[in-house]
Amino acid sequence: MMSGKTLILGQTLGFDADPFHTPVDEAARYERRGAVLIENGLIGATGSADDLRAAHPDADVRDMGDALISAGFVDAHAHYPQTAMIASWGKRLIDWLNTYTFPEESKFSDAAYAAEIAGRYFDLTLSNGTTTVCSYCTIHPESVDAYFSAAQARRVRALGGKTCMDRNAPDGLRDTAQDAYDDSKVLLEKWHGLDRLSYAITPRFSPTSTPEQLAALGALWAEHPDCPMQTHLSEQTDEIDWVLGLYPQARDYLDTYEAHGLLGPGGLYGHAIHLTNRERDRLREVDASLIHCPTSNTFIGSGLFDMAGLTASGHRVGLATDTGGGSSFSMLRTMAAAYEVGQLNGSALHPAQLYWLATAGSARALRLDSQIGNLAAGMEADLIALDLSSTPAIAQRAERAGDIWEALFPTIMMGDARAIKAVWVGGQMR
Ligand code: GUN
Ligand code: ZN
Numbered sequence: 001m002m003s004g005k006t007l008i009l010g011q012t013l014g015f016d017a018d019p020f021h022t023p024v025d026e027a028a029r030y031e032r033r034g035a036v037l038i039e040n041g042l043i044g045a046t047g048s049a050d051d052l053r054a055a056h057p058d059a060d061v062r063d064m065g066d067a068l069i070s071a072g073f074v075d076a077h078a079h080y081p082q083t084a085m086i087a088s089w090g091k092r093l094i095d096w097l098n099t100y101t102f103p104e105e106s107k108f109s110d111a112a113y114a115a116e117i118a119g120r121y122f123d124l125t126l127s128n129g130t131t132t133v134c135s136y137c138t139i140h141p142e143s144v145d146a147y148f149s150a151a152q153a154r155r156v157r158a159l160g161g162k163t164c165m166d167r168n169a170p171d172g173l174r175d176t177a178q179d180a181y182d183d184s185k186v187l188l189e190k191w192h193g194l195d196r197l198s199y200a201i202t203p204r205f206s207p208t209s210t211p212e213q214l215a216a217l218g219a220l221w222a223e224h225p226d227c228p229m230q231t232h233l234s235e236q237t238d239e240i241d242w243v244l245g246l247y248p249q250a251r252d253y254l255d256t257y258e259a260h261g262l263l264g265p266g267g268l269y270g271h272a273i274h275l276t277n278r279e280r281d282r283l284r285e286v287d288a289s290l291i292h293c294p295t296s297n298t299f300i301g302s303g304l305f306d307m308a309g310l311t312a313s314g315h316r317v318g319l320a321t322d323t324g325g326g327s328s329f330s331m332l333r334t335m336a337a338a339y340e341v342g343q344l345n346g347s348a349l350h351p352a353q354l355y356w357l358a359t360a361g362s363a364r365a366l367r368l369d370s371q372i373g374n375l376a377a378g379m380e381a382d383l384i385a386l387d388l389s390s391t392p393a394i395a396q397r398a399e400r401a402g403d404i405w406e407a408l409f410p411t412i413m414m415g416d417a418r419a420i421k422a423v424w425v426g427g428q429m430r
Contacts (some may be wrong), residue, residue, distance in 0.1 A: 003058040005039040006427070009049045010064035010385060011404070012255020014071070014375030015360050019352040020311040028352045029375070030187050030404050036069055036089050038381045041427035046375045062429075067385040068177040068408065070355070071373050072131025073331035075321050077230065077270045078148055080121040080135045080160075081105050081114075082324030083094050083215060083356065088355040091302050093236045096325070098170075105163075106172050108138040122150050126430055128330045131370055131382035132363070134230065134268065134320075135161035136202055139173050148191045155426050157197070157372060157382065161202035161260045162187055164184055166213045172178035177212040181220055188220075196380075196426070199224075205232035206256040231257065234279070235271035247392045254279040263288065266367060270322065271296075272310075273303040284315050289365035292357070293322035293336035300325050300418070307338065308347035318365025319357040321382035331358045332415040339413065351405045354412055381427035386411060390419035 012034030019027035037044035037050040037059060045052060053061070079195055081104065088100040125133055133151075137160055139141040144162050151158035164180035165173060184201055192199035201224070203209045203217045214429045221229050234253050247256045254275075257263050265287045270281070272290040283290065290307045296337065300425075310317055320326070321334050326332060334356040340347040349357075363373025374379050389395035394410045401407035411419050423430045 003060065003222070003394050004039065005044065005059035006037065006055055006058040006387070007052055007056055008036045008059045008069055008383065009061065009067040010034065010067045012036060012046060012069045012375060013355065013404070014046060015356055018361070019169050019266060019350060019356050024352040024405075027356070032268060034069065034411050036375055036381075036383060037071060038424065038427040039169060042398065043375060043377055043379045043381050045377050051260060062369055064385040064422065068389055069375070069383060069385050071359040071375055071379075071423070072178055072382040072384045072423060073197055073358050074132040074318070074366065075125065075130050075331060075372050076095065076134050076268065076289070076318035076362040076365050076428075077293055077320035078133050078135045078323050078327070080118060080133075080323075081138045081143060082123070083121045086324035087327055093239055093244070096300055099261050099334055102173055105138040108140045108143040111142040111146060111173065114140070115150065116145045118146040118150035122154050122156060124329045126154065126156065126423055126425070127420065128332075128417045129384040129386070129423055130329070130331055131384070131423065131425055132157040132159075132198060132366070132368070134228070134366055136163045136204070137161060138163055142327060144187045144191070148194075148197050152195050154229070155428065157196040157368070157380070159200045161200040162219060163202050163229070164202045164213060164413055165204050165208035166210050168208045177210060177216040180213050181216040184217065184220055187202070188224060190229060192224070192316040192376065200228040200230045202229075203231050206253065207239065207246060211247070211260060214256065214260035214262055220259055221264070221358060225264070225266065226267055229262060230268040230270065231262065233257070233269040233272045234274045235297075236300070237274055239276060243424055252279050254282060258282065266393050268318070268365065270320070271305070273305050273372065280310070280313065280315075284313055287316055289316045291318045291320045291365060292338060293320045293326055294341045295328050295334055295339065296322035296326035298337060299327045304341050304344065304345045307342055307349065316365055317357065318362035320362070330416050332412055332419060335412045336414075351409045351412055355408065382426055383424040384420055385422040386415075386420045387419050394419075
């Protein structure tokens with residue numbers, strides 16, 4: 001008899017609190033022999049395998065053995081159009097954009113190409129255990145339709161928007177202040193809130209927008225404050241110098257957004273590496289989200305994000321791949337890079353903190369933490385089963401582990417898509 005209920009058995013890991021502010025043993029909820037009940041696409045219950053088996057004898061049981069069951073990964077900042085040019089050699093931010101990124105993004109005026117890459121992107125991210133992404137599209141409305149259509153076909157949660165640029169970009173990749181407003185509004189009305197999709201208002205960054213365009217998008221955001229707004233902030237020092245030259249009235253980089261209605265809760269600021277004290281204080285005051293993109297920050301040579309300082313001061317922080325400035329689609333690899341960046345900055349992030357960032361923390365940064373990013377009754381059943389012995393090198397290390405954190409850390413540091421044993425999206429196994 002099909003009850004419509006599925007009971008997944010394995011080790012389970014969820015969070016009752018943020019492990020940056022609560023001791024790990026209290027913040028994390030781990031069961032050696034745990035279970036997650038899926039019902040109607042949602043998590044119906046979590047607990048010990050014995051208890052849930054007894055309570056739900058009619059459920060279909062899927063025993064994942066020793067695999068670790070957790071929420072799927074949440075990638076809070078990516079560029080799906082950069083999928084095919086990931087790992088392009090030898091440039092820093094502005095040169096990298098001009099040499100590799102803009103020519104590739106130009107191709108997205110072709111709806112068929114956009115659809116091909118969007119499909120490829122979601123297949124890659126799902127195979128890496130990522131069940132929610134927040135991505136930039138390109139200037140072309142077709143690229144937004146392709147993105148949301150591909151997400152919708154796979155039933156994954158996705159956030160994204162048309163990347164607006166009206167200066168300092170090549171022909172064919174510029175709109176105007178008015179077009180940015182009009183196109184974004186049409187796309188927002190078409191996609192925002194449909195199925196599992198959210199429209200993110202997306203000025204690329206201050207150098208590629210005129211003050212008029214930033215103001216137009218600020219006005220759109222004021223009309224739709226429930227939409228997220230995503231952009232880039234203080235990624236490289238020469239980028240900051242450029243911004244200050246383009247906006248002579250601005251007190252700092254953040255002020256170019258603030259002065260045009262683009263600073264607020266719901267704002268997602270990618271990178272945020274080289275911040276002044278005023279910027280840090282203002283971002284905290286408005287409770288904006290800072291998105292750490294560690295593989296990108298090392299790959300493009302941008303700098304070290306101050307995770308310890310910014311979490312201590314109570315900033316809302318998420319984690320992201322930033323593909324294709326980032327060098328991996330894997331949130332495991334991204335956690336490893338966050339660990340390495342932390343070490344270079346003098347603080348070793350605990351595996352619980354890394355895992356929280358990649359799930360509940362990113363969900364919180366996207367303000368979706370009541371729906372995704374954790375194992376708890378009522379949350380959407382976006383889950384993964386992680387094999388903690390996915391390669392011989394990882395297996396021989398994990399064998400010696402004394403606790404779950406020692407068992408998990410080798411997979412964080414050395415794991416990749418091979419560690420993703422199963423993925424559930426909205427309760428459906430992929
Ligand atoms: N700043 C503006 N655009 C981009 C982009 O596409 N990638 C990265 N890493 N930084 C940016
Ligand atoms: Zn980016």
